[in-house]
Amino acid sequence: MKILVTGGNGMLAQDILAFQNSSEFSQYTFCAAGKKELDITNEEALRKTIEEIRPEIIINSAAYTKVDDCESNQSLAFAINGDALENLGKICKEKNIKLVHISTDYVFNGNGTSPYKEENPVEPASVYGASKLKGEENIKQSGCDFLIIRTAWLFGKNGSNFVKTMLNLAEKFPELKVVNDQQGTPTFTRDLAYGILKLIDGKHSGLYHLTNSGNCTWYDFAQEIFRQFNKEVKVIPVTSEEFIRPAKRPVFSVLDTTKFTKATNHTMPQWQEALINYKNIL
Helix, strand or coil: CEEEEECCCCHHHHHHHCCCCCCCCCCCEEEEECCCCCCCCCHHHHHHHHHHHCCCEEEECCCCCCHHHHHHCHHHHHHHHHHHHHHHHHHHHHHCCEEEEEEEHHHCCCCCCCCECCCCCCCCCCHHHHHHHHHHHHHHHHCCCEEEEEECCEECCCCCCHHHHHHHHHCCCCEEEEECCCEECCEEHHHHHHHHHHHHHCCCCEEEECCCECCEEHHHHHHHHHHHCCCCCEEEEECHHHCCCCCCCCCECCECCHHHHHHHCCCCCEHHHHHHHHHHHC
16 A cells, blocks of 8 residues: 655654554555655646555645744745645545645644643634644545644654754753743654554544653753753743744643544653653664
8 A cells, every 4th residue: 555745855754754664564655755846735746746656545744834934924834734735635535545634733722721632622823823724624624534633842853853952052052941831742753653654554534633642841841851861951941921932832732642542552652751762763
């Protein structure tokens, strides 16, 4: 069974492709298309690529993820994260292709106090979140067989992320200020990729939340990074108000992954363990 991965050069896509030779998922063959090979906003190019490759499944990891830039580039954000999914969903419906789409915790307003379930009301507080929600809605309206996966706080080997940023800053500064009033779940893209393939392998459809287990603040995350990587850095906790950004961040964006665990009988590793595994492959 052939799987086409869009956004093929991205952090998550590269970790999905790393399972190419896995005995557990040996029934799948993977091919990837990066932004240079495939612009998902171009319906003609999208259709041509799909007709040439003829996949049974498409995993769409292509996205405009520069959260702050989305605020000043709304049309581009909605074109990539929203409108493109209308075309992709339509083509998948026509050709009986399963569409697996990666979404985000930013579809919630962040005012909650307990982990968000799939059925909780959505209310994006940023352009990025609104554009990703539009993508979800377009997929649902297309009538295709879909699997939408919301995730959060990604880090991995093949892309820029919070862990790399902290380690780079640690080489330059003896102390760092890190936000301590936003709660979420750091998620290793290798673990996320495995979870996505477990859902696909189980022929699951619909909406799922998928992150590593546990939760923390960015300050907690930074502390654990420096502990595991043996960096002597003083971390100073600060509030979000001290770091004014163009896009509003969710104060609380922990996702409830119970539905995933029940569906796959697989419990995602704790985020601290995931960080250890990430360190081991660097």
